[in-house]
Structure formats: C-alpha cells, structure tokens
Amino acid sequence: MQQLTPTHKLAVCLAAGVAVRLACFAIWPESLQRRPELTSPLTSFRSLQEGVFLFGKGDNPYTGGVFYYSPIYLAIFSHLQASPLLWVIADLMGALALSRIDTTRCSDDKGYKAAALYLFNPYILLSCLARSTAGLENAVLLWAICGRTTNDLLLSGTCLAFVSHTSIYPILLLPPLLKGLSSRQRAILAGAFAVVFGTIAAGNTLVFGSSWIRPTWGTILTVSDLTPNVGMWWYFFTEMFDHFRQFFLGVFQLHTAIYVLPVCLRIEDPLHATLILLGVISTWKSYPTLADLGVWAGLLGCFPEITANLRHPLFTLATYLHTFILLPLLHSLWLLTGTGNANFFYAATMVHGLNSALAVVDVVTAVMRFRLKKVVQWKDTYKAVQITAIE
Helix, strand or coil: CCCCCHHHHHHHHHHHHHHHHHHHHHHCCCCCCCCCCCCCCCCCHHHHHHHHHHHHCCCCHHHCCCCCCCHHHHHHHCCCCCCHHHHHHHHHHHHHHHHHHHHHHHCCCCHHHHHHHHHCCHHHHHHHHCCCCHHHHHHHHHHHHHHHHCCCHHHHHHHHHHHHHHHCHHHHHHHHHHCCCCHHHHHHHHHHHHHHHHHHHHHHHHHHCCCCHHHHHHHHHHCCCCCCCCCCCHHHHHCCCHHHHHHHHHHHHHHHHCCHHHHHHHCCCHHHHHHHHHHHHHHHCCCCCHHHHHHHHHHHCCCHHHHCCCCCHHHHHHHHHHHHHHHHHHHHHHHCCCCCCHHHHHHHHHHHHHHHHHHHHHHHHHHHHHHHHHHHHHHHHHHHHHHHHHC
16 A cells, blocks of 8 residues: 655645534534633634624724724624634644644654644644634744745745734744844845734724724733633732732733843744744733644644653643643633632633743753754764864
8 A cells, every 4th residue: 555645644634624623613613612711802703703793884893892803803804704614724724834834844744743733732623613813813823933934034024914913922023033034034024024014003093093002902911801811810910909000010011021032142043932932922921822822832843853852741731631621620610600719710720821831941941952962962073073083
C-alpha cells in the first residue's frame, strides 16, 4: 500500500477537522454560546447578533453600552450570513497557517502535525462550536505570524493591523515581528500595519464618529464590563474600591505590556520572542477565553526545539485538564444550583491563570536552555576543528 504524502496527510487532517465540527454543530447547535470559558463580552456571538440587528435597523449599536465589537464586525456580518461554516473555515485557515509556519521553520514536511494539534485541541474545537469570534481573530493572527515566517511582510502587517483593531493586545507583537529585519523590510511591515490600521480607524470614525472608541478599545482598557470569564481581572475589580480602581487598572495593563522590551532584547529569535509574548497576552489580557490559550498551544507545537526542552510538560497538561473539568463544574455550582458562590469559580480561574503563567515561564526557560545548548555545541565543534587542524 502506497504511503500517504505529507500533502495528503494534511488534507486528511483538514477533512477530519471539518467533519468533526459539522457533526458537533448538528448535535449542539447553540448550547455552548453562553459558556463563560468559551466566550467573553467581547467575543460573544449573541452580542454580535444583537449589534448587527440594531445596525441593520439604522440604530447606532454603541449607544446602548452593551456592544463592544469593532465596527469591522458590523461591516462583515451586515453583508455575510453568520453561518457555522464561517467558523469552520476560520479554524481551517488557522490550521493552514500553522502548517506553513511549521514547514517553513523545520523544513521536514510535517506541517500536518501542527494542523492536527490545532484542529483537535478541545479549546479550539469548543470555541468554534460556541461561535466565539476569538476563533476568527486567532486565524488572522496566525496568518500575521505566518507572513513574518515566510517573509511575506505585507501579509503580516495587514493581518496584524486587522486583529489589533479588534482586540488591541496583538499590537504588542509588532516589535518582535520587526526584530531581525533589515531597515527596508521593517519599513514595509510597519508601513503596511500603519496604513491598514489608520484606514480602518478612519473608516470607523467616518461611519460612527468617535462613539465606537470607548465601547471597543475603552472597554478592553478600563474593564468596564465585569462579566465572569477565565481571566483574573473580573473578580479583582468587582471587589476593588473605586478610589483604587484607576491605579490597579494601570498596574494590570502595564503588567501585560512591560514584558515586550526585555523579551525582544534578550531573546534573539524573533519567532521565539513572538511565541513568549503571545503566551503573556493569552494569560494576562483583560477578557481572555480558552481559545486564546488554544492558539498559543498550537503555535508552540511549531517549535519542537522548545517543546523538547520543557521541564514540566506533564504537570502543565494535567493541571489544564484539572481546570478544564473544574471551570464548568464550579460555575454551575455558583449560578445554576446555588450551592456555591463566586469564590468557587474564581478559585478555578486562578489555578488556570497560575498554570498558564508557569507554562510561559517554562517556555522562556526552554528557549534559554536551547540557546545555551547551541552555544556549547558550537564551542565543542570549534575545539574539535582546532584539534584536527593542529594534528
């Protein structure tokens, strides 16, 4: 029997991913759309439907104070039906981007493994079934990283501008994506980002004036909606006294952004730096979902030199499995059966967040260990060459 080629294996993975998603959509069409682990106020499909309906009736959806989506989504879904197939295609595009990243970096034609890891990740699969717009944003973000990997700088800058407009935090990935490029290449990537970002902002302002800025970017930065999610912000600011709120908002937002400079200075490989900062963003952004962690895990699969140097992968996976079970269980005890309180759910989110932070630290350590091994190997090779030359 003839062995399948890597292209055929990739096609089989994509087809299996589509089949699983379509089957799950037929079984659970809308049951996951309310889950706080999978959606947030900024990625909820129900909220998006409400905003598109109001916009179609000629009303400004931002005047109600409950619609936090970028006007990009209004422009898209006002002319495009929100079919489940759209989310399936988005996941396929994300898997293809990861396949290209893995193939370009490793040159071993095993990109299908990265695609399979992404498509069959429970976090990604369930987010797709919940129709969380985080899945759409993750696909665009992966193509921004893919463009940098393949030196398609226009694609990278354009995709990064789009996804930064919808959730702001990806703009922190611009410095590592610019790292290691020539002056001309930096001008191309940064120019594409600036032009697309400015054009979108101008178009949004032309249609809605300035009313869209505070409900979208303002909500992300000020955390005005305290709907429970898997992050560590909502409960903290629920209990926060008002006169301390501004100070701790600055501390929390600065904590997310402060790693950009040291990571870019210390980590030589721009893709390694991008991976680390994406993990920081996925853990510490103000409105995270499981899809954010899923896309980081998918990208991590494209770096075998890092995964081979992780010190605690089993502990990390076991803890994620633990919180994957605890989060919906404790949320149900709190809001459905009434036998628990908010502390139950928040305790699970703290374990989840702490494990994510430790996973990022483990990745940083693995990157440094890999670099140290390369230096030692180079020195040993250099000494061997010197000895051979002397003999």
